[in-house]
Amino acid sequence: GAVVSQHPSWVICKSGTSVKIECRSLDFQATTMFWYRQFPKQSLMLMATSNEGSKATYEQGVEKDKFLINHASLTLSTLTVTSAHPEDSSFYICSAREGGGLSTDTQYFGPGTRLTVL
Amino acid sequence: AQSVSQHNHHVILSEAASLELGCNYSYGGTVNLFWYVQYPGQHLQLLLKYFSGDPLVKGIKGFEAEFIKSKFSFNLRKPSVQWSDTAEYFCAVNAGNMLTFGGGTRLMVKP
Numbered sequence: 495g496a497v498v499s500q501h502p503s504w505v506i507c508k509s510g511t512s513v514k515i516e517c518r519s520l521d522f523q524a525t526t527m528f529w530y531r532q533f534p535k536q537s538l539m540l541m542a543t544s545n546e547g548s549k550a551t552y553e554q555g556v557e558k559d560k561f562l563i564n565h566a567s568l569t570l571s572t573l574t575v576t577s578a579h580p581e582d583s584s585f586y587i588c589s590a591r592e593g594g595g596l597s598t599d600t601q602y603f604g605p606g607t608r609l610t611v612l
Numbered sequence: 613a614q615s616v617s618q619h620n621h622h623v624i625l626s627e628a629a630s631l632e633l634g635c636n637y638s639y640g641g642t643v644n645l646f647w648y649v650q651y652p653g654q655h656l657q658l659l660l661k662y663f664s665g666d667p668l669v670k671g672i673k674g675f676e677a678e679f680i681k682s683k684f685s686f687n688l689r690k691p692s693v694q695w696s697d698t699a700e701y702f703c704a705v706n707a708g709n710m711l712t713f714g715g716g717t718r719l720m721v722k723p
Binding site for chain 2: 543587602
C-alpha cells in the first residue's frame, strides 16, 4: 500500500513552455501533498505544501506565480512550472501524507519527474 | 527552524562490514524521525521511522536506528551490509508540519 505516482517521469521542453506535473496517491487519500525539488547530488528541498481544497503554502524563496500548485482532490495534486527556463531544470518529487492529516503521519514519495528545459 | 545533518557524504564498505550512518537534528520540541533510502534509478522509500516508544526501531532489510534524545541523534545501523544496499540514505525530521531532510549519505558496498 501507500503508493504515489508521478506523471510524466521525464519531460523535455523549450524555454518559455509551461509544464504540468501530476502527483497521485493510488491507494489512499492524501489530505496533504508536498512538492520537493532535488538538484544533482543534493538533498530534497521543500517547495510547497499542498492541502486539498485550499491554497498551497510556499517555502521562502519559491515563486508562487512560477510554480502553480493545485490540489483539487484527495488523490491528485498538480505542479505547473510556468514559462520554464533552463534554470528550472531539476528533479521534482512529490509526496503524499497518509492518514488524517496529522503532522506525525508518514510521507510517501513519488518516483520524481525530471524536467529538462532547453 | 529545524535542521538535519548527516555527517558522512560518502561511505564505501566491503560486503559483510557493519554500517552506521550518523544523523543529528536541531529542534527543541517533539520530533518524528525517518530514514529513507533511494536506490539507483528509483524513488525514495521509507526504511524506518520513530514516533514514540522504544527508541530502538527496526526497519526493512535488516536496518535499525536508535533515537538518543539527549544527543539529538538518530543513527542508522546494519550489522552486515550487502552489495544491494548500495544507495543514498536520507535522514529526515518531522517537526510541526514540515519534513526536513539531511544532505544524504551515498553508500557504496563493494562486492
